[in-house]
Amino acid sequence: MKSVTIGDRQVGPIGLGTWHMGDQPQIRSQEIKALQTGLDAGITVIDTAEMYGEGRSESLVGEAIQPFKREDLYLISKVYPWNASKTQLPISLDHSLKRLETDYLDLYLLHWSGDVPLEETVLALETAKAAGKIRDWGVSNFDTADMEALWRIPGGDRCVTNEVLYNLGSRGIEYDLKPWMQRQKLPVIAYSPIAQGDSLGDDFLANKLLQDIAAAHHVSIFQLLLAWSIREGQTLAIPQSGSADHVLDNLKAADLVLTEAEWQALAKAYPKPTQKQPLAML
Template sequence: MRLLNRREFNGLWVALGSFASPTGTAGAASTGAARTAKFRDGTVVPALGQGSAGLGKGKHPHAVEEEAVHTGLSLGMTMIDTAEVYDSEEFIGRAIAGQRNRVFLVSKVWPNHVAGNGVMRACEASLERLGTDHLDLYLLHWPNGVTNLSSVVTAFENLRSAAKIRAWGVSNFKVSDMEDLFRIPKGDSCATNQLPYSLADRGIERDLLPWCEQHGMPVMAYSPLGGTGASLLRDPTLVRIGAAHGCSAAAVALAWTIRNGNVIAIPESGSVAHVKENAVALSLTLTPQELQSLDAAYPLPNR
């Protein structure tokens, strides 16, 4: 499939947008109730949150990025995901100051920091950087290098008992990793598994996504717009579908990702305009025909 260059993209957007409404401007996106996802403990969150791996690093002025975060919160994207290795926790702490009660706050511990009482120390350091007394969700960032998963689970449970965290989960775990985790005492208290998932990266649909569904566990999808380069946003199929709904290709890609109620997407943006585009996905309803077109354009890869 050939991607559009910038000139072709702009031309197609304008041309298709002229058919979206009689006035020649794109109409409002086809909307329904805002999508949510439910964790295993009954906690309900919006199916679209905000990532932060690249925020606070000077790509945009901090004030602009803070405004983008505030815009996301006002539009219902109240889950904010960060991690100790992102170097964005202090930025997020400033951005949500005075609004902590509106935010479902997620951070992660790096696997190199879990030995001994490392999980407790890492959590305390994250809390200090974030300017809060608790995390809503705390994740083990990777399974790599963790030789005693049971001790990590125990540390998470101790943090929960101490009200430092309200729930815990994992990230980048394969099915075999999840099965190992669930064999550990209290391992089945895991709330979620955060993974890469997008139209361009559908591999987890073969085994991991069904496994999590069977265990009543939503998946958190990072890089839901396809990661570096975001070629999805220039794809003519997504551009055409977006024009039909009066929204961006990004909103289409995100609406596809969260379509079934068991995925929480966490796109990152330091741009107010892009956050507004993303937020449309919370209530964007794609037709069966549009879903078929997207499946045809981005089929599930062979094993």
């Protein structure tokens, strides 16, 4: 299985997303089982945020990881932009750590750019890192200009990743953002890597090309889309699933190998952008 390097840590190319998880008490046990099934199968990364259910997702993750050795996991959470000040970020971080029932995060992300000056946020993140409460920090939903602005700030180049929307139907970052990140040796964390219907078209499950390629490899279209997102070995994909079976299906996508002709057919049907596009966000 390929690995992705984030900072000085190598992780598998598929993690566990948790957006919308923890919101429905009636399926809490099912969602915990899904996360634990993924961890039992060798997934190490769990991605969450204080925004997800206003902390309910973090609490769910905190309960799910209790049977596992903390050092074997790679926990990611995110701070609201309005909580990213030198006074508020430490408070938000402590709340996240308490909900996650852990002493530190492997990665802490600024969820998107806001009104707090980036210089102040970088200082707050570096202070948290020096205190041992986070191992690394990064950003989310930053476009190329945002990343360039971050790099001009003292310490801004200590950012280790950018988490953005990326899938076969949303390739906008490939015009300039992804190449810029590659030059800086920054991996992409792809949220919603199993494309939404509105980005591939509402009938994407009936698409003959996707059907034919998936059938040739005895996989689902969803597994094919996930395999596409991690094809280059520089992307960590974090699909969300509250089903244990779906989590295991997602993991199998890491081993899917397509022919060059199949890759080219997908590229022709869903081409990379030829001009700048606004950063896609959900």
